[in-house]
Amino acid sequence: MAGEDRAGPEREPTCEQIVGRKLWRGMGLKDFEFERIRGLLGRSPNWTELGMFAVLWSEHCAYKHSRAVLRTLPTSGPGVLVGPGENAGVVDIGDGLAVAFKMESHNHPSAVEPYQGAATGVGGIIRDILAMGARPIALVDPLRFGELSDMKVRRLFAGVVAGIAGYGNCVGIPTVGGEVAFEDCYADNPLCNVMCVGLIERGAIKRGVAAGVGNSVMLVGHLTGRDGIHGATFASEELGEDSESKRPNVQVGDPFYEKLLIEACLEMMSTGRVVGIQDMGAAGITSSCAETAARAGTGIEIDVAKVPLRERRMSPYEIMLSESQERMLVIVERGGEDGVAAVCRKWGLPCSAIGRVTGDGMFRVLDRGAVRAEVPASVLVNEAPVLEPGWEEPAYLAGARSFDHRSVPVPGDMENAFRTVLASPSIASKAWVYRQYDHMVQTNTVVLPGADAAVIRIRNEGGRPEKGLALKADGNGRYCYLDPVTGGRIAVAEAARNVACVGARPLAITDCLNFGNPEKPDVFWQFRGVIEGIREACEALGTPVTGGNVSFYNESRNRAIYPTPIVGMVGLMDDASKATTPGFKAEGDLIVLLGETIDELGGTEYLKRVHGMVAGKPPSIDLRREKALIEVLVEACSSGILGSAHDISDGGLAVALAECCFFGLPGARGADVTIPWVGRADSLLFSETQSRAVVTVRPGMERELADICRSKGVPYTAIGRVGGRRLRIAATGVGVLIDAYTADVERLWLEVIPCLMNG
């Protein structure tokens, strides 16, 4: 039926027309890339083949600009079972179990159609985890937007959050964390990064391989339509005036189908007849077939007439490039097709055998038997040019570096400055966001959103302590803008510290690298610097990179976003019931500052919000000190010494102490602290020096904590006690700096985002 209606190649440009009119340019390919294709094939590609090359050789799919630099990252370690190159990384968590996790960006689609852009981002990353054979158990969504005073930004923010909620809530995977920051540089280019985590038995890990000549290639899930054609190409360009017209490039998500797809795929994989499985994300059938064949060193032959279609008159070109959502490619052992089809029938999902694995290395596309495209799979997947762009330090840095914070006046009213920082949307409570996400479904969320990291318990039926997975995403674009190497280091260090604050040992990371146009030397310089910083921190902290995603071209009207790496960290704890949270627990508990505060203000939230400056060097970080702090936190949490733990980051010590009060139990929502200090009072309160945390000690355990700190060389300063209804912060020699009712400043912190969003 579909076949009769389909448009034939007669309506498509011929090889001569492609060459004569340079039609590859309209698909985003450069002239030298077209020549390279001709050279590799030994002939000109036809229209369908050209489209297939255009998507697979897009920056989004081929990592042309980043591949060489990414090779420098550490990707292996004792716990890494699957590293980069597969649909997701996998790490061992003991007891025969493993965790699959990955983060990806959906920035471009979210910029033009925020709800569907974000929703399909969630859908895509879930399928990547599913493709490893894992049941998805958690989502984490780091976001960046412009300032909320801008009406367009509010629309994007509301739309992205609603899209994540609309999709994640329906599929029944808890969205347990994330982070949101607001900077003007993201006004036209919001960042929507999505991370999914899945649980799997070690022996059941699947790969995206088309192995076994003669095995069946099956398409499972939604019908194929015209949505999202050339989505990957769109994601590999700067956004321009005409980007709104690219809305049809954005796919539309159907979370109900995704839920059925998850259950059906897990069920069919448990039959043992599934040889390989791969998500159909960017570039749809083209990329999934080519990549599974290239990984296995085989070929694939499919017939587009066998693809169940949603629309009439679709050409082979359109079918091959469709990015319709909620589809998976499944390679099934010969003879196992009926079993797979039966599972799909049970779940009400379309399913079709569209081809078979061959031994000739070719990716052959037929239409009712006639060859429409025939190219070596490995050429499509592995032969995209690796580019070595030039780089150059950006001009703005000289000015930013020459900043001396001593030139900034010390505010007369420190409490007022504190309120200004607390009311920054980047610092303020994100409850407006996470209360829209179902963060408890699956009943494993032990530490809810708002804490340093979310904790998911790993259910066990033996009555033994249940392990906990700590999940956190971090990355400060402003730091990276001011110093990419330091910013890259801090992204990893902060994520690790957050995970340690709940009591988990940092295991490994996934990274989502969001940058401007890599063809511009200053952007590429930033990229190289950030990767260098991430590499150093991952090596120092022992957390390899198991995968991730690069999103370039986050740029419009000649203005790029801040270089923004987001690090998604996974940590492990032996007993989830021992997870530590940031809120104070009991009146009288001793408050201890771990780490050392440096008199510095470069790149801080305070400098930006109170003085309107983005300048200076970002906070200093010493990775050996960071490692020592993490070891102290993990040991102290697991031995039950700590009542609470909270990392000191954006906003500095004052904000960290305030949050410990806000999250405090009844009767433990105040604090009275005095900190030894010689230097500027604003640096004490708002410096964002790394490798610090605020903890409270259970009564009678003060000695133990001091001993652990001494053994690891971490500075330990007892600064006061929990109690009362006020937050009072004083400095020796300076006097009282802040003295306010907790409930009063908490209201400010809670209401900032709701007030801005409700106009």
Add this chain to the structure above:
Amino acid sequence: MKFGIVVFPGSNCDADAYYAVRDGLGVPVEYIWHGTRDVGGFDCIVLPGGFAYGDYLRAGAIARFSPVMDAVLEFAERGGLVLGICNGFQVLLECGLLPGAMLRNDSLQFRCGYVNLKVENAATPFTNALERGRVIRLPIAHGEGNYYADSQTLGNLQAAGRVLFRYCDGEGNVTAEANPNGSLLNIAGICNSRGNVAGMMPHPERAYQRILGSADGLEIFRSVTSFLGGR
């Protein structure tokens, strides 16, 4: 004694209810596939939370036509215990086992988080392990939990003690601020006139263990077992 958890396409709290009954309560439990018309052997049937059939058209509107729902209607008619949680409550409203309807939350947003509930009637098969007036803490997670019924229906529900739970503050005061979705009279859960069919928007199965932040939800399931045990 055996619980059955109905699985519709798109149910996503089915496993949570299963674990709560099996691990929290220690009572046998099985899944019931939506295509079956046989619910023999069960003593209590739970319609779980989620997005049955994607909640397309309207929450619960398609699920009520599942084959299993014919069997559930008969089961309820014979006096069997039926508990609808969240999406399950919406299905019970759509199929007419319970009166009223759900509107979108008054915030027009999905809401997830802990709420306080005041127990209004502790003399039902679903609440007898609680005490009237007690405040319990359970999570909610819904976009359409804004309970609506005409004034006569509301009057009947109240007069007959068929309102089981109302949203309240930590001290048990039923206030507008404590209402997370705009439900009339802060209604969070109701039952039918015979008392054997109940629906509630909060999720008792999400609060069956201390490690999850509350074990109050277990009392709902314990009420069912003590009712069945004493019958």
